[in-house]
Amino acid sequence: MGAEGHADGTVGKALDVLDMVARHGRPVRFSDLLTQADYPKATLYRLLQTLTHQGMLTLDPDQGTYALGVRLVRLAHAAWAQSSLAPIARPYLDELAAKTGETIHLAQMDQGQVLYVDKRNAARPVEMFAQAGKVGPAYCTGVGKAMLAWATPEALDQALARQSFHRHTDHTLDTPDKLVTELKAIRARGHAFDREEHERGIICCAVPILSRTGRVLGALSVTSTTARTTLEALEGQSGLIKDIAAKIATEAESWRFPEQN
Structure with missing residues (x-):
């Protein structure tokens, strides 16, 4: 299945991107994500922007790197308690x-x-x-x-x-x-x-x-x-x-x- 035909649509793509950032274990640049992603440059950039706006990722403007956002800590804590x-x-x-x-x-x-x-x-x-x-x-x-x-x-x-x-x-x-x-x-x-x-x-x-x-x-x-x-x-x-x-x-x-x- 091609990137644009992800079975779970935009949500599935966004979660894929979160997984990619998490696997690095450190802040990662857009160029590094692009080499691993199956998504076109514009699609990846749009997903990163959305995730950043939603607090799921943070962007360091000086280093140009993405990292997992603090909002995920709150969600993880809730998941830990509930599941x-x-x-x-x-x-x-x-x-x-x-x-x-x-x-x-x-x-x-x-x-x-x-x-x-x-x-x-x-x-x-x-x-x-x-x-x-x-x-x-x-x-x-x-x-x-x-x-x-x-x-x-x-x-x-x-x-x-x-x-x-x-x-x-x-x-x-x-x-x-x-x-x-x-x-x-x-x-x-x-x-x-x-x-x-x-x-x-x-x-x-x-x-x-x-x-x-x-x-x-x-x-x-x-x-x-x-x-x-x-x-x-x-x-x-x-x-x-x-x-x-x-x-x-x-x-x-x-x-x-x-x-x-």
């Missing part, structure tokens, strides 16, 4: 962190990718990719695979189409067939592993957070390093992780969450 598991899960993450002494991750699915919505550092913190607010791949993370394993067939197909299957380490499952086989095994045992699939030395045990009807609300993991523990030891925590996930799911029953895609 994120983080506010209601907070005491349960604290409980799991205290009992395990390891890093705890809470995640939800966002357009086939993992959105980390909260985290508790280990008693001895370890530097790793996953941080609250970051987006990571679903196919090679414990929380991602836990959510994919319980996804509906339609949601799974959509998510698989969005995976890059880039080989991050020697342990990465780098094809859809390998991943689907792993997802069946995850369903059978009730929990997922990250076997150094995204980062060398980082391992985890993860479980899905499911509603009473089986809908995937998110996922919870206990993460550590191969220098400190083993997958077998983390698996020994799976019952505790499932108990905490069930508490979060029960608490979430009184909330309204958007369907996870």
